[in-house]
Amino acid sequence: MTTPAAAALRAAVHDALAADVALTGALGGPKIYDEPPRAAAFPYVTLGEARMADYSTGDASGQEHILTLHAWSRQGGHKEAHVIAGALLQALDDAPLSLTDHRLVNLRFAVADVRREADGKTYHALVRFRAVTEPA
Numbered sequence: 001m002t003t004p005a006a007a008a009l010r011a012a013v014h015d016a017l018a019a020d021v022a023l024t025g026a027l028g029g030p031k032i033y034d035e036p037p038r039a040a041a042f043p044y045v046t047l048g049e050a051r052m053a054d055y056s057t058g059d060a061s062g063q064e065h066i067l068t069l070h071a072w073s074r075q076g077g078h079k080e081a082h083v084i085a086g087a088l089l090q091a092l093d094d095a096p097l098s099l100t101d102h103r104l105v106n107l108r109f110a111v112a113d114v115r116r117e118a119d120g121k122t123y124h125a126l127v128r129f130r131a132v133t134e135p136a
Contacts, residue, residue: 005063005133006052008099010034013067013129014047016097023087026080042074043084048126055132062105062134071125081114081123088127105132 017023018030023045031044048068055062071084093109110128117124 002135003100003102005099005102005135006050006065008102009065009067009097009104009131009133010047010050012097012099012104013069013092016095017045017069017088017091020087020091023084023091026084026087036072042072042122043080044072045084045088046070046072060134062132065131065133066110067129067131069127069129071127073123073125074121075123076121078114078116078123081125085112085114085125085127088125092129099133099136101136102133103136105134107131 014032017032024030027043027045033040033044033046036044036046048070051066053064055064069088071081071088073080073084089109092107095107097104097107108130110130112125112127114123114125
């Protein structure tokens with residue numbers, strides 16, 4: 001059974017982030033989750049929403065992916081969320097990730113937003129990347 005491109009990309013992104021020394025240093029460990037534990041200690045990163053679209057050409061198939069990562073902080077101010085967002089950018093922008101059953105054509109930073117949540121104490125960075133994959 002072939003691994004779907006979106007699942008392969010998500011797994012490769014998770015592995016790359018968990019292995020990134022700057023990011024894990026900013027988080028205080030490899031706190032990168034698909035679903036965070038119920039009492040996850042701040043700060044941490046979650047792999048969020050994904051959008052896929054056909055990116056095929058006349059003779060080659062491919063997919064475009066928009067992947068959103070979320071950084072969560074309660075340090076007291078925007079600084080930690082910005083530092084983590086920057087570490088995500090450094091870890092993934094144009095990273096040569098290896099995907100199961102697929103080839104990563106490119107992975108590029110798209111946009112980031114940092115904001116304070118309604119509770120007044122949680123800071124949230126949304127960092128989006130655009131990737132293009134094709135079958136291996």
